[in-house]
Amino acid sequence: MTEAQSNGYKSGSRLERILRDGHFAVTGELGPPQSSNGDVIREKAKILLGYCDAANITDNQTAIVRMSSVGAGTIVVQEGLEPIIQMTCRDRNRLAMQSDLMGAYALGMRNVLCLTGDHQSFGNHPTAKNVHDLDSLQLLQMMVGMRDEKLFQCGDEIKGIEPRFFLGAAANPFGDPFEYRPYRLAKKVEAGADFIQTQLIYNVPRFEEYMEKVHDLGLHEKTYILAGVGPLKSPGMAKYMRDQVPGLDVPDEIVDRMTTATKGIDKEDKKARREAWRSEGIQITIELIQKLRDIEGVCGVHVMAIEWEEAVKPIVEGAGLMPRPEVTALPAASTETGE
Numbered sequence: 532m533t534e535a536q537s538n539g540y541k542s543g544s545r546l547e548r549i550l551r552d553g554h555f556a557v558t559g560e561l562g563p564p565q566s567s568n569g570d571v572i573r574e575k576a577k578i579l580l581g582y583c584d585a586a587n588i589t590d591n592q593t594a595i596v597r598m599s600s601v602g603a604g605t606i607v608v609q610e611g612l613e614p615i616i617q618m619t620c621r622d623r624n625r626l627a628m629q630s631d632l633m634g635a636y637a638l639g640m641r642n643v644l645c646l647t648g649d650h651q652s653f654g655n656h657p658t659a660k661n662v663h664d665l666d667s668l669q670l671l672q673m674m675v676g677m678r679d680e681k682l683f684q685c686g687d688e689i690k691g692i693e694p695r696f697f698l699g700a701a702a703n704p705f706g707d708p709f710e711y712r713p714y715r716l717a718k719k720v721e722a723g724a725d726f727i728q729t730q731l732i733y734n735v736p737r738f739e740e741y742m743e744k745v746h747d748l749g750l751h752e753k754t755y756i757l758a759g760v761g762p763l764k765s766p767g768m769a770k771y772m773r774d775q776v777p778g779l780d781v782p783d784e785i786v787d788r789m790t791t792a793t794k795g796i797d798k799e800d801k802k803a804r805r806e807a808w809r810s811e812g813i814q815i816t817i818e819l820i821q822k823l824r825d826i827e828g829v830c831g832v833h834v835m836a837i838e839w840e841e842a843v844k845p846i847v848e849g850a851g852l853m854p855r856p857e858v859t860a861l862p863a864a865s866t867e868t869g870e
Contacts (some may be wrong), residue, residue, distance in 0.1 A: 550830055559583035563599070575840050576607050578844070581855065585614065588607060594655075604638070615644050618646065618670065621648030621649070621650055642699065645674070645724075673737050674698055700724040703729070704737075705740040705778055730760055746827065758831075762815070766808065
């Protein structure tokens with residue numbers, strides 16, 4: 532038995548310890564490049580290090596080919612930042628999933644986010660065949676079996692060290708039908724989700740309605756919920772997310788704030804306008820976090836600032852979430868003795 536197991540932890544990861552100890556968690560997002568350049572990962576990890584308790588490593592995000600989440604996660608581990616590797620059901624069957632999970636664990640990864648994955652028609656290989664051998668609920672169940680029962684999905688015993696992951700899932704509080712979303716969350720919790728990261732939240736009152744039903748179902752007592760936030764870069768981005776992205780609820784008030792952020796700035800001064808928009812986007816995110824912290828059952832925030840990792844530092848500092856708790860992951864089982 533590992534030290535983590537003897538102390539009642541699922542994996543003993545830093546993220547798990549942060550949440551179990553009652554701290555308000557901060558996770559970030561790190562998108563691998565569309566190349567084999569490991570230095571891109573290293574630079575992003577250095578920007579996030581110290582400001583996030585762990586960082587999601589996206590898995591062929593938006594169905595576009597990128598460096599693998601396990602490969603990028605290995606580099607992130609080397610840089611001292613704890614990864615949350617994403618695994619989508621779109622690209623792998625159950626054999627490949629279990630194989631990658633064991634490899635990821637052997638390479639030092641301890642957190643996994645289970646996702647269905649964006650449809651391949653949205654990406655750069657629209658005619659590729661998806662897999663969807665399992666869905667995200669079945670993926671969670673399979674990983675729980677590997678971790679807690681030392682069994683492969685087929686029922687065979689894992690003869691040696693089992694992959695012990697802190698398991699996450701995603702939730703979209705504003706998807707249609709809105710009234711059904713808490714029940715969808717309940718299924719993921721029942722399947723074994725130790726933590727939940729939500730879609731971006733801009734409409735806090737609407738999210739509070741969602742959380743009321745979550746409370747009624749007692750789900751906030753069974754899993755750790757991290758509310759998703761992300762800085763807007765421009766009024767155009769705000770309008771696009773309000774009007775074109777299904778499952779997002781961006782109030783007009785937010786769009787108006789982004790639009791008026793450049794009031795008094797010369798239209799020809801593009802640099803100043805860009806900086807004003809980004810500054811306002813960061814300030815809005817800070818205010819959202821402060822409101823979300825007051826909602827019962829919200830245990831942390833997931834800051835999604837992909838390709839703008841530099842925004843995480845001012846957001847976390849501005850929201851009063853620094854310094855981060857000094858918690859380290861518990862040691863895993865020895866790969867030599869199996870004990």
